[in-house]
Amino acid sequence: MSITRRAFMQNTAITGLGLGLTGQTKSLAQPVSKPKASKINVAILGSGLRGQSHIELLLKRDDCNIVAIAEPDKVMVERSKEIFSKQDASLPKFYSNGDQDYRNLIAKEDIDAAVIASPWRWHTEMAVACMQAKIFVGLEVCGGFSIDECWQLVNTYEATGTPLFFLENVCYRRDVMAILNMVRQNMFGELIHLEGGYQHDLRGVKFNDGVTPYNSGVEYGSKGFSEAKWRTQHSIKRDGDLYPTHGVGPVAQYININKGNRFLYLSSMSTKSRGLHNYIVNHEKGGANHPNAKLEFKLGDKVTTMIKCANGESIVLHHDTSLPRPYSLGFRVQGTKGLWMAVNKSLHIEGVSPSHRWEDAEPYLKKYDHPLWKRHEAKAVGAGHGGMDFFVLHAFVECAKKFENPPFDVYDAASWLAITPLSEQSVNMGSTSVPFPDFTRGRWIDTANTFAVSDEY
Amino acid sequence: MSITRRAFMQNTAITGLGLGLTGQTKSLAQPVSKPKASKINVAILGSGLRGQSHIELLLKRDDCNIVAIAEPDKVMVERSKEIFSKQDASLPKFYSNGDQDYRNLIAKEDIDAAVIASPWRWHTEMAVACMQAKIFVGLEVCGGFSIDECWQLVNTYEATGTPLFFLENVCYRRDVMAILNMVRQNMFGELIHLEGGYQHDLRGVKFNDGVTPYNSGVEYGSKGFSEAKWRTQHSIKRDGDLYPTHGVGPVAQYININKGNRFLYLSSMSTKSRGLHNYIVNHEKGGANHPNAKLEFKLGDKVTTMIKCANGESIVLHHDTSLPRPYSLGFRVQGTKGLWMAVNKSLHIEGVSPSHRWEDAEPYLKKYDHPLWKRHEAKAVGAGHGGMDFFVLHAFVECAKKFENPPFDVYDAASWLAITPLSEQSVNMGSTSVPFPDFTRGRWIDTANTFAVSDEY
Numbered sequence: 001m002s003i004t005r006r007a008f009m010q011n012t013a014i015t016g017l018g019l020g021l022t023g024q025t026k027s028l029a030q031p032v033s034k035p036k037a038s039k040i041n042v043a044i045l046g047s048g049l050r051g052q053s054h055i056e057l058l059l060k061r062d063d064c065n066i067v068a069i070a071e072p073d074k075v076m077v078e079r080s081k082e083i084f085s086k087q088d089a090s091l092p093k094f095y096s097n098g099d100q101d102y103r104n105l106i107a108k109e110d111i112d113a114a115v116i117a118s119p120w121r122w123h124t125e126m127a128v129a130c131m132q133a134k135i136f137v138g139l140e141v142c143g144g145f146s147i148d149e150c151w152q153l154v155n156t157y158e159a160t161g162t163p164l165f166f167l168e169n170v171c172y173r174r175d176v177m178a179i180l181n182m183v184r185q186n187m188f189g190e191l192i193h194l195e196g197g198y199q200h201d202l203r204g205v206k207f208n209d210g211v212t213p214y215n216s217g218v219e220y221g222s223k224g225f226s227e228a229k230w231r232t233q234h235s236i237k238r239d240g241d242l243y244p245t246h247g248v249g250p251v252a253q254y255i256n257i258n259k260g261n262r263f264l265y266l267s268s269m270s271t272k273s274r275g276l277h278n279y280i281v282n283h284e285k286g287g288a289n290h291p292n293a294k295l296e297f298k299l300g301d302k303v304t305t306m307i308k309c310a311n312g313e314s315i316v317l318h319h320d321t322s323l324p325r326p327y328s329l330g331f332r333v334q335g336t337k338g339l340w341m342a343v344n345k346s347l348h349i350e351g352v353s354p355s356h357r358w359e360d361a362e363p364y365l366k367k368y369d370h371p372l373w374k375r376h377e378a379k380a381v382g383a384g385h386g387g388m389d390f391f392v393l394h395a396f397v398e399c400a401k402k403f404e405n406p407p408f409d410v411y412d413a414a415s416w417l418a419i420t421p422l423s424e425q426s427v428n429m430g431s432t433s434v435p436f437p438d439f440t441r442g443r444w445i446d447t448a449n450t451f452a453v454s455d456e457y
Numbered sequence: 458m459s460i461t462r463r464a465f466m467q468n469t470a471i472t473g474l475g476l477g478l479t480g481q482t483k484s485l486a487q488p489v490s491k492p493k494a495s496k497i498n499v500a501i502l503g504s505g506l507r508g509q510s511h512i513e514l515l516l517k518r519d520d521c522n523i524v525a526i527a528e529p530d531k532v533m534v535e536r537s538k539e540i541f542s543k544q545d546a547s548l549p550k551f552y553s554n555g556d557q558d559y560r561n562l563i564a565k566e567d568i569d570a571a572v573i574a575s576p577w578r579w580h581t582e583m584a585v586a587c588m589q590a591k592i593f594v595g596l597e598v599c600g601g602f603s604i605d606e607c608w609q610l611v612n613t614y615e616a617t618g619t620p621l622f623f624l625e626n627v628c629y630r631r632d633v634m635a636i637l638n639m640v641r642q643n644m645f646g647e648l649i650h651l652e653g654g655y656q657h658d659l660r661g662v663k664f665n666d667g668v669t670p671y672n673s674g675v676e677y678g679s680k681g682f683s684e685a686k687w688r689t690q691h692s693i694k695r696d697g698d699l700y701p702t703h704g705v706g707p708v709a710q711y712i713n714i715n716k717g718n719r720f721l722y723l724s725s726m727s728t729k730s731r732g733l734h735n736y737i738v739n740h741e742k743g744g745a746n747h748p749n750a751k752l753e754f755k756l757g758d759k760v761t762t763m764i765k766c767a768n769g770e771s772i773v774l775h776h777d778t779s780l781p782r783p784y785s786l787g788f789r790v791q792g793t794k795g796l797w798m799a800v801n802k803s804l805h806i807e808g809v810s811p812s813h814r815w816e817d818a819e820p821y822l823k824k825y826d827h828p829l830w831k832r833h834e835a836k837a838v839g840a841g842h843g844g845m846d847f848f849v850l851h852a853f854v855e856c857a858k859k860f861e862n863p864p865f866d867v868y869d870a871a872s873w874l875a876i877t878p879l880s881e882q883s884v885n886m887g888s889t890s891v892p893f894p895d896f897t898r899g900r901w902i903d904t905a906n907t908f909a910v911s912d913e914y
Contacts, residue, residue, distance in 0.1 A: 272769025300771075304650075312757075341800060433724065
């Protein structure tokens with residue numbers, strides 16, 4: 001199989017290279033056809049804490065070899081190696097000679113699929129490089145920087161025929177999938193309004209002591225560890241919904257975004273910024289005289305985004321990462337027959353629930369448990385984020401083996417990533433509304449949603 | 458006292474008349490001074506079901522005489538008379554000779570204060586007429602039609618010195634006031650983001666059988682009864698947040714809108730409209746062949762509005778009245794130290810609540826029960842909407858007796874009413890943001906919030 005891939009790659013390398021940058025595209029809405037593999041060679045681009053979590057899960061599978069890892073940070077390389085040692089797995093080849101060494105990995109290694117779990121800044125160029133090399137891409141989530149970058153992903157896919165799987169794990173959350181099941185059985189009627197978001201107190205993630213990842217100090221950048229090394233800088237420089245996909249991914253499945261529906265425009269509003277500054281000042285290792293007490297953060301503590309969809313629905317996204325609060329993605333799924341809200345774990349369905357009253361959602365979530373969860377529950381136990389990381393990686397590997405279009409593809413990646421730069425624009429222009437490009441070039445009109453239509457993956 | 462008022466009125470009638478229409482104003486930010494009355498003459502302008510609820514409460518007081526009622530609907534006149542008979546109270550004089558007969562009431566009767574509870578269309582002109590006649594105004598809530606109308610209210614107040622009390626009862630809801638108490642004790646820190654709204658399934662209010670007010674049929678307009686007679690038409694013709702004040706009133710108190718803070722701009726998004734049509738089609742008295750099945754409703758089933766405030770906060774308002782759902786005003790009060798959410802009856806306060814966990818709000822709501830509720834609880838029992846109607850009318854009467862500025866004054870009325878026309882504009886222009894006028898002409902900067910600063914009213 002690898003020979004097939006390499007031969008194909010050599011044939012397409014010249015036409016594929018740099019297409020994203022010039023904007024020239026071929027009209028390819030399907031991946032190129034390839035024979036199904038029983039086992040694939042996988043690379044990890046970025047083996048920080050998130051990449052390491054993927055390594056652990058992939059090592060449990062008998063249909064993957066992790067053959068190469070690109071990671072410039074020596075501490076993370078050592079931590080990654082330990083995972084292999086603990087599981088008695090043969091060590092992959094490490095490319096850790098700087099940020100660009102992943103290009104050598106792509107050029108030299110025989111790779112079928114790559115998981116990209118690097119800091120956000122690298123996502124697009126790594127994904128483009130992989131697609132050009134015919135390496136099936138699994139791209140970790142984030143928010144985009146520019147609309148151009150989203151088009152690069154689309155254009156490169158259309159030029160190379162290499163699929164990209166956008167690894168939005170929350171689409172596989174058990175309650176999220178049970179609700180999907182209910183939506184598809186028309187329990188909520190025609191959907192009207194949806195909410196989701198990322199409401200997660202990240203203060204102890206964006207700052208630490210440089211050694212321990214969580215809740216350990218007030219350092220960041222070169223003095224920080226893990227995400228504090230790079231993610232914090234985004235809160236200093238940017239204002240908008242920086243992390244929209246955990247909220248919008250599941251919601252997009254409910255209303256078939258890019259599959260019969262699409263985002264039309266959004267408006268975003270941001271608040272003043274207080275949480276991160278207060279965190280530094282009030283922390284026992286910080287204080288008013290700590291150098292970081294002088295930092296000015298652009299990111300408003302709460303960013304709210306409204307998205308209008310072609311089929312007439314509205315979506316509200318909440319971004320709330322700098323204030324003390326319980327974790328909540330804040331889902332709301334509301335249609336002509338009723339609604340579910342995650343925060344009070346309740347739903348109301350007309351003619352079923354007592355009139356004008358909430359019901360506990362739990363019995364419904366059990367009854368409508370998605371077939372995928374029923375089938376694979378045992379394997380998901382222990383996987384990250386309540387098991388959903390198992391499912392997203394499982395689907396990634398199965399799609400990669402067939403080199404087939406994933407449920408969340410490059411068009412979804414582009415549309416979801418685009419929320420961030422559009423949100424930044426809207427916030428900076430006083431919440432004016434800004435339009436989404438149609439990244440599918442009209443194909444959304446007659447494309448079907450393939451996500452979780454069976455119990456396979 | 459009445460003689461004093463009449464004498465004053467004659468002195469100011471010429472200058473006051475029509476000032477709202479010409480835009481000429483005097484610079485009066487305080488009501489004219491009048492001696493305190495121990496008992497006042499009250500008129501009811503509009504004694505539909507809402508007006509009748511006010512009559513019942515006012516008849517229980519020994520400091521009010523209801524001397525006149527303007528109500529053109531004979532059915533409502535008869536219902537109103539029954540309330541007086543049941544309570545052995547002397548009947549007021551009724552003005553029911555058409556929509557304009559309230560002007561005769563104002564001209565002929567010796568009235569100190571008026572409660573305006575007519576259909577929305579009459580609110581502003583009735584309020585303007587009362588203010589011009591030096592009648593202390595209690596104005597029921599709704600959304601406005603135009604910014605000009607909001608200025609009329611402000612200009613008339615400034616020209617006449619007659620106070621206007623905007624009767625937003627939800628500001629007096631027990632949990633809302635306990636949270637106000639907590640906000641003022643800095644329990645949530647500096648406030649950052651707030652939510653509220655009107656999420657109330659009104660399908661069975663907007664349509665009925667013409668006799669029974671609720672859940673009785675699919676008729677409206679001339680064939681409907683009570684609110685179905687007139688409110689439904691707004692859902693046919695308008696799209697925007699038609700009823701913002703129950704959500705925004707309490708929130709405005711938390712962040713001192715017009716008292717050190719103000720609304721800067723808003724953006725609104727509306728969805729497709731399905732709920733009211735479906736209700737008619739699926740109702741046992743309706744069906745696909747019922748004439749009202751042909752109605753087209755402009756009002757989107759869910760309207761979301763984001764408001765940016767001068768002190769950097771954001772407010773999200775939910776308007777959701779056409780879909781099956783439990784009643785919920787959806788409050789969220791979030792600051793640098795924690796947040797309260799009404800829908801899950803929970804809060805989180807940093808350093809007090811378990812880290813990253815919700816706590817039941819109930820013990821806090823009890824502990825921080827507002828002094829006003831503690832003092833008057835017994836009297837509030839049985840009053841409408843969980844007792845809060847007692848409080849708003851109590852404050853109205855106490856302020857009217859002193860002819861003093863109420864806690865929710867004409868500037869609040871103008872700002873809150875303005876949300877509706879601004880929301881309609883924003884929705885109709887693709888959720889672009891639209892600015893609020895500063896109805897206070899800069900006075901918001903150094904005005905103090907007087908709402909519920911003691912246990913008096």
